[in-house]
Amino acid sequence: MPFGNTHNLLKMNYSAEQEYPDLSQHNNHMAKIITPEMYADLRDKQTPSGFTLDDVIQTGVDNPGHPFIMTVGCVAGDEETYEVFKDLLDPVIEDRHGGYKPTDKHKTDLNPDNLQGGDDLDPNYVLSSRVRTGRSIRGFCLPPHCTRGERRGIESLSVEALGALDGDLKGKYYALKDMTEEEQQQLIDDHFLFDKPVSPLLLASGMARDWPDARGIWHNDNKTFLVWVNEEDHLRVISMQKGGNMKEVFNRFCTGLTKIESLFKEKGHEFMWNEHLGYVLTCPSNLGTGLRGGVHVKLPNVSKHEKFGEILKRLRLQKRGTGGVDTAAVGGVFDISNADRLGFSEVDLVQMVVDGVKLLIEMEKRLEAGQSIDDLMPEQK
Amino acid sequence: MNTRCSVRGGKRCSGVIYESSVVQCRCFRARKGGGSASLFCWEKGIHTSAAFRCILTNSTICPFFTWRVLFWFCRITMAGSFARILSSKRKVGILSLVGAGSLTVGFFMNREQHVSAGAHVRRIYPPSAEYPDLRKHNNCMASHMTPAIYAKLCDKSTPNGYTLDEAIQTGVDNPGHPFIKTVGMVAGDEESYEVFADIFNPVIKERHNGYHPCTMKHPTDLDSSKIRGGQFDDKYVLSSRVRTGRSIRGLSLPPACTRAERREVERVVVDALGGLRGDLTGKYFSLTQLTDQEQQQLIDDHFLFDKPVSPLLTCAGMARDWPDARGIWHNNEKTFLVWINEEDHTRVISMEKGGNMKRVFERFCRGLQEVERLIQEKGWEFMWNERLGYILTCPSNLGTGLRAGVHVTLPRLSKDPRFSKILDNLRLQKRGTGGVDTAAVGNTFDISNLDRLGQSEVQLVQTVIDGVAYLIECEKRLEKGQDIKIPAPISQFK
Numbered sequence: 032m033p034f035g036n037t038h039n040l041l042k043m044n045y046s047a048e049q050e051y052p053d054l055s056q057h058n059n060h061m062a063k064i065i066t067p068e069m070y071a072d073l074r075d076k077q078t079p080s081g082f083t084l085d086d087v088i089q090t091g092v093d094n095p096g097h098p099f100i101m102t103v104g105c106v107a108g109d110e111e112t113y114e115v116f117k118d119l120l121d122p123v124i125e126d127r128h129g130g131y132k133p134t135d136k137h138k139t140d141l142n143p144d145n146l147q148g149g150d151d152l153d154p155n156y157v158l159s160s161r162v163r164t165g166r167s168i169r170g171f172c173l174p175p176h177c178t179r180g181e182r183r184g185i186e187s188l189s190v191e192a193l194g195a196l197d198g199d200l201k202g203k204y205y206a207l208k209d210m211t212e213e214e215q216q217q218l219i220d221d222h223f224l225f226d227k228p229v230s231p232l233l234l235a236s237g238m239a240r241d242w243p244d245a246r247g248i249w250h251n252d253n254k255t256f257l258v259w260v261n262e263e264d265h266l267r268v269i270s271m272q273k274g275g276n277m278k279e280v281f282n283r284f285c286t287g288l289t290k291i292e293s294l295f296k297e298k299g300h301e302f303m304w305n306e307h308l309g310y311v312l313t314c315p316s317n318l319g320t321g322l323r324g325g326v327h328v329k330l331p332n333v334s335k336h337e338k339f340g341e342i343l344k345r346l347r348l349q350k351r352g353t354g355g356v357d358t359a360a361v362g363g364v365f366d367i368s369n370a371d372r373l374g375f376s377e378v379d380l381v382q383m384v385v386d387g388v389k390l391l392i393e394m395e396k397r398l399e400a401g402q403s404i405d406d407l408m409p410e411q412k
Numbered sequence: 413m414n415t416r417c418s419v420r421g422g423k424r425c426s427g428v429i430y431e432s433s434v435v436q437c438r439c440f441r442a443r444k445g446g447g448s449a450s451l452f453c454w455e456k457g458i459h460t461s462a463a464f465r466c467i468l469t470n471s472t473i474c475p476f477f478t479w480r481v482l483f484w485f486c487r488i489t490m491a492g493s494f495a496r497i498l499s500s501k502r503k504v505g506i507l508s509l510v511g512a513g514s515l516t517v518g519f520f521m522n523r524e525q526h527v528s529a530g531a532h533v534r535r536i537y538p539p540s541a542e543y544p545d546l547r548k549h550n551n552c553m554a555s556h557m558t559p560a561i562y563a564k565l566c567d568k569s570t571p572n573g574y575t576l577d578e579a580i581q582t583g584v585d586n587p588g589h590p591f592i593k594t595v596g597m598v599a600g601d602e603e604s605y606e607v608f609a610d611i612f613n614p615v616i617k618e619r620h621n622g623y624h625p626c627t628m629k630h631p632t633d634l635d636s637s638k639i640r641g642g643q644f645d646d647k648y649v650l651s652s653r654v655r656t657g658r659s660i661r662g663l664s665l666p667p668a669c670t671r672a673e674r675r676e677v678e679r680v681v682v683d684a685l686g687g688l689r690g691d692l693t694g695k696y697f698s699l700t701q702l703t704d705q706e707q708q709q710l711i712d713d714h715f716l717f718d719k720p721v722s723p724l725l726t727c728a729g730m731a732r733d734w735p736d737a738r739g740i741w742h743n744n745e746k747t748f749l750v751w752i753n754e755e756d757h758t759r760v761i762s763m764e765k766g767g768n769m770k771r772v773f774e775r776f777c778r779g780l781q782e783v784e785r786l787i788q789e790k791g792w793e794f795m796w797n798e799r800l801g802y803i804l805t806c807p808s809n810l811g812t813g814l815r816a817g818v819h820v821t822l823p824r825l826s827k828d829p830r831f832s833k834i835l836d837n838l839r840l841q842k843r844g845t846g847g848v849d850t851a852a853v854g855n856t857f858d859i860s861n862l863d864r865l866g867q868s869e870v871q872l873v874q875t876v877i878d879g880v881a882y883l884i885e886c887e888k889r890l891e892k893g894q895d896i897k898i899p900a901p902i903s904q905f906k
Contacts, residue, residue, distance in 0.1 A: 052733060241544060
């Protein structure tokens with residue numbers, strides 16, 4: 032039980048009002064939802080592993096806002112967090128995931144044949160395609176809360192399961208502790224490796240403890256299928272390649288994921304999943320599919336268009352810089368991906384990306400030729 | 413103190429009064445710490461089964477002192493009906509408050525932290541699976557931690573619930589520092605130094621150059637009239653400064669404190685500082701209300717503390733809830749400052765431009781003693797014991813917690829290859845003018861005492877004064893083209 036919040040009993044000596052955080056400068060989902068009454072109700076509760084309300088919200092208290100996106104401001108320490116603190120997390124989930132109700136059911140669809148098109152995105156514009164998701168191993172605490180022993184347990188289970196992959200998915204595990212500086216920097220530059228944790232969003236929740244113990248990256252020999260171990264989630268599974276063949280990327284993604292799941296099941300472990308929240312991950316923003324499918328695409332003209340934000344919103348897409356979530360775009364190249372995670376299946380989301388990027392490229396070509404794009408404006412999806 | 417224990421079915425025992433005025437045996441509280449039947453009495457400095465925890469001040473004390481504690485509580489909260497009941501010593505009144513709530517309170521206060529009815533228990537690993545990987549580490553904690561010590565302490569906690577893993581987290585997360593060998597662990601409360609003594613003691617011994625916490629005693633001396641010299645040439649010494657820290661007994665330290673505790677520290681200290689008079693009259697600036705310009709000005713003047721970016725501090729959890737309940741108090745002349753809730757409950761600083769270290773220390777002692785008096789008037793005191801002196805968050809600041817230093821320009825001496833050795837022998841250390849994590853700029857250095865524990869405040873400041881005088885002497889000799897000598901090393905424990 033890390034960090035100074037977990038001795039919850041000490042706090043009970045003080046009133047809820049005395050303990051209530053000052054959220055007057057804050058702008059994140061947690062700060063919008065939480066009230067002193069809610070805090071008073073939930074503060075004496077713990078999950079079976081000892082995760083408390085203050086553990087959930089600490090990152091939101093310490094990080095009032097983010098320049099580019101509205102952050103969630105809370106995390107889960109284990110699967111039960113979503114149950115024990117549902118009074119807080121259900122409204123946060125609803126707010127974050129476009130009105131997803133506590134009674135809604137989430138559809139999972141990992142059949143790549145259901146994706147239409149996607150193999151023909153113009154490679155002159157689309158530099159690379161990528162689909163990622165996360166998985167958590169049931170029975171273990173999540174990164175904000177896990178002990179060193181648990182984290183190592185997750186690592187060894189994962190490495191064992193991944194070691195059994197074969198064919199074009201056959202690969203090798205690189206523990207962060209044993210990597211040389213050059214190997215590590217090369218992987219970061221290739222967009223393969225995860226960042227050294229510098230984002231205060233992650234640091235404040237305790238996910239970077241004991242770095243780089245039990246963290247590592249597994250990838251196949253082609254470097255088209257990667258698994259991150261113990262970063263923001265137990266596992267992050269990524270399929271990627273240069274160019275615009277999103278269909279192939281998604282195909283490999285689904286095949287690999289399904290194989291990994293069955294390998295875990297053979298060892299007597301399963302992923303955290305339920306029919307309301309789908310796949311359970313650390314950050315409430317990644318519930319459901321946990322899927323972010325996107326491309327690095329050149330859109331120097333469209334991105335300067337006054338309606339760029341509106342277009343993305345209607346297509347249910349989001350933009351990021353090519354360095355990842357905390358970065359800005361460089362040289363007109365944007366990371367365009369689905370904005371949703373929950374309430375849509377994997378196939379639905381990748382379909383949105385494929386269709387949306389096609390449209391954006393068409394708009395880009397029009398603007399290059401000096402033509403208008405008004406007739407191309409999409410409807411709200 | 414013999415009152416009826418609500419849990420042991422009416423037996424008379426020396427119990428603990430909880431806030432809801434439920435009386436229960438201390439055996440229930442003690443069990444949480446791993447089965448130890450005795451607690452450490454801070455008044456007598458011994459382990460005794462007669463000691464128990466006073467929930468009101470959070471310190472463990474012998475029953476002999478109970479009533480004194482309870483009367484402090486009464487003075488603070490005269491309006492409370494609880495206080496009225498106690499002060500009238502009506503046993504009937506106490507027992508009448510023991511109602512249906514007592515059993516649930518008792519259950520609540522004492523349940524194991526990781527089990528709730530019907531649910532699975534947290535996955536438990538043996539200590540060897542939890543042991544941190546310290547092979548690439550170079551800090552005091554890593555130098556002394558062993559699997560055996562870890563196994564012995566890993567499932568213990570202080571009465572507040574602070575654990576070993578929390579104490580060492582900063583050392584695990586920060587393998588080393590470019591300029592100094594860091595300590596690599598912190599205390600979450602006063603009891604940490606006791607509960608985790610097996611690791612704290614060797615770390616303290618290494619960090620404080622051989623001071624043995626188990627056998628040696630630390631002297632405290634704030635009589636500034638004993639200082640000789642201490643008025644330096646302004647041509648060399650740009651500014652003089654003395655700082656220390658103080659912790660409020662009964663409240664957890666910054667790595668572990670709750671928001672309410674932190675706000676309580678702020679309230680207690682600001683209230684006391686409001687009573688300072690004369691040249692010490694001043695004003696409090698809460699960090700939550702400072703404008704950006706005010707804040708930047710204070711940083712540039714070396715008055716304010718940094719926004720927490722050092723991973724040494726952030727990994728220990730000291731930056732939680734920033735900037736809630738943090739602030740700076742200073743007198744109108746800005747020569748006496750108190751930081752609230754940065755790395756310690758309070759940091760007290762006396763400083764001024766120029767080389768009059770004697771006056772700086774005089775004001776330091778006067779202000780510190782006055783603050784202590786004002787806090788005691790309200791029933792609070794500083795954390796202190798005769799083994800470790802003043803208790804602070806970082807073991808490196810135990811004892812006096814005192815760093816007395818000057819910003820001094822030494823263009824020739826600093827380039828002399830003997831500079832480091834001279835400093836070593838004088839028991840001084842150099843830093844950059846930006847503070848502990850910075851390098852020197854130009855030829856100006858921050859020169860201060862190396863030691864904190866085992867010598868008194870007066871002794872340490874005298875060491876600095878004598879040492880800086882010697883450095884300036886060397887600089888002058890080099891100016892004239894004369895040679896300098898490395899001084900004989902001065903003895904450490906006087």
